[in-house]
Amino acid sequence: MTGDSFARTIAGTAADLPSGHIAVWAEVLSRAHGPDRSVEVALIEARPGHAITIHARRLIDAWRTEAPDLPGPAVALALRSAAQVHQQQTAQRSELVISGPTSPSVSVRLTSSVVVEVIRAARSSLLVVSFAAYGVTAVVDELVAAARRNVHVDLVLESSVEDGGALRGRLGASVAFAALRDLATFWHWPAHRRSTGGTSRPALHAKLIAADDRCVLISSANLTDRALTHNLEVGVVLRNPDLVRKLVAHFTALMRAPAGPLERLR
Structure with missing residues (x-):
């Protein structure tokens, strides 16, 4: 179904990034008019880092491919909502933690x-x-x-x-x-x-x-x-x-x- 990949990307981003990153990214997205490269750059500059670059690119690419007409504030709300759900689900759950290279196939x-x-x-x-x-x-x-x-x-x-x-x-x-x-x-x-x-x-x-x-x-x-x-x-x-x-x-x-x-x- 159209949009499912974008929804999974948003959920994965909310699961992978710490709450401080989510809040800053949501602010950036709430001011965005669409999934262009300037938004990707703004996300990366808000929280620099190699892993952050991968997440920003993946989010913008999925947005452009699956839901290009969706406004930035809606994407920001979806990211905040996914983060809230993730926090509730992980309250009693074990989590994998890594340093160094990341894998695009596994959320850590x-x-x-x-x-x-x-x-x-x-x-x-x-x-x-x-x-x-x-x-x-x-x-x-x-x-x-x-x-x-x-x-x-x-x-x-x-x-x-x-x-x-x-x-x-x-x-x-x-x-x-x-x-x-x-x-x-x-x-x-x-x-x-x-x-x-x-x-x-x-x-x-x-x-x-x-x-x-x-x-x-x-x-x-x-x-x-x-x-x-x-x-x-x-x-x-x-x-x-x-x-x-x-x-x-x-x-x-x-x-x-x-x-x-x-x-x-x-």
């Missing part, structure tokens, strides 16, 4: 956007676990904002080899979060609590961000600029409270003195 969320989304979702607590961390100013800013709205932030981070961890170099992952020194609780896995069997040192290699006991992002991506954007990384967002609660409880137990292997970083 971008890691950088999901990290911000999960942090902003926290009402009382955030558990952040990462092996490496650097160059993530936007993430640090979001964590600072969360701490200042009275969200308790626990940062469980790998140490450098010099400090008994497995992270190469002189500096551990906690350095990236210096702005949170007085706002969050830092945890590490000290050398004397790691097993000594074999020739390699056990690593604190988990990567996750849990908001309260409602949702968690588990990903192969470290909290680094390249991992969140350019590296080929995969992850999943879980919104199963029972499962999230068990995961958070596991780390809480690891932090519990005197038996827990994690120690507060002074």
